[in-house]
Amino acid sequence: MNLISIADLSAEGILEVLDRADELKERRGDPAFRSVLAGKSLAAIFEKPSTRTRVSLEVAMTDLGGHALYLSGKDLQLGRGETIPDTARVLSRFVHGIAARVRSHSTIVELGRHSAVPVINALSDLEHPCQILADLMTMRERFGRLSGLKVAWVGDGNNVCNSTILASALMGMEMRVASPPGYGPNRKILDLAESLGGGVAVVADPAEAVCGAEVVSTDTWISMGDEAEAAERLAAFGPYQVNSDLLAHAKPEAIVMHCLPAHRGQEITDEVMDGPSSAILDQSENRLHSVKAVLEWLLV
């Protein structure tokens, strides 16, 4: 098994991971967990920067009694042209799992194809499944359910949006996406969501997406790899800022989510990010608990 797309898990599989993540959070520090991954190693390859994903993977492995190796893409022989299949085959002889943050989704797919050990997508340009498990955990903590939750995504139809769309389809959530023309979610992801039983409404007006929402989520307008388009993106995304005026269209009990890192004053204001509706720090913390459940599922 791999976790390359959030759709690699069924709805039941997601709920099992979330139940275990809740338990790991509740009983954090319980000595019983220190042997869960005893003797196990994880190769964590990063072709792009990371704070939360890297730290959550490393701390999760340590807390569960295992060991993570941080491998920068440019320091590996991969950076000098060693092939992805050879890298996958060799690492499989050393470690029990491979996590990789990659520039191109095709890299993680190829790693998965040639690895004899489970492969975890630590973010690609197409998806970010580890993030979405933490997001689902946070939504369930706040609302006690996922099914039927009204989720609005405002801004770029990016990797995090794509995984949220698939998760919404799997978990029976109602999702609306508001993006500027040309920056909507990936067509294949929308089709896959449809085939999983959950249609997603894609609209242009952010207020329409947020109207009656229980969860309002956003992310940077300039993802890693999009830097060359920064000027045109900043011009296109202006009306898609999550601010107090926009949030006024959501339900009073709505929570605001952001996977971080945030560009304060661009996609989200300080007022919203630090305000009473923000679930962002819990969401960030839940990266640790949820990835522990993923590592246990895949490496034990």
Ligand code: CP
């Ligand atoms: N949310 C997230 O994946 O953060 P990092 O880029 O810091 O890992």
Ligand code: NVA
């Ligand atoms: N969409 C962002 C997420 C960062 C965690 C990016 O890919 O840069």
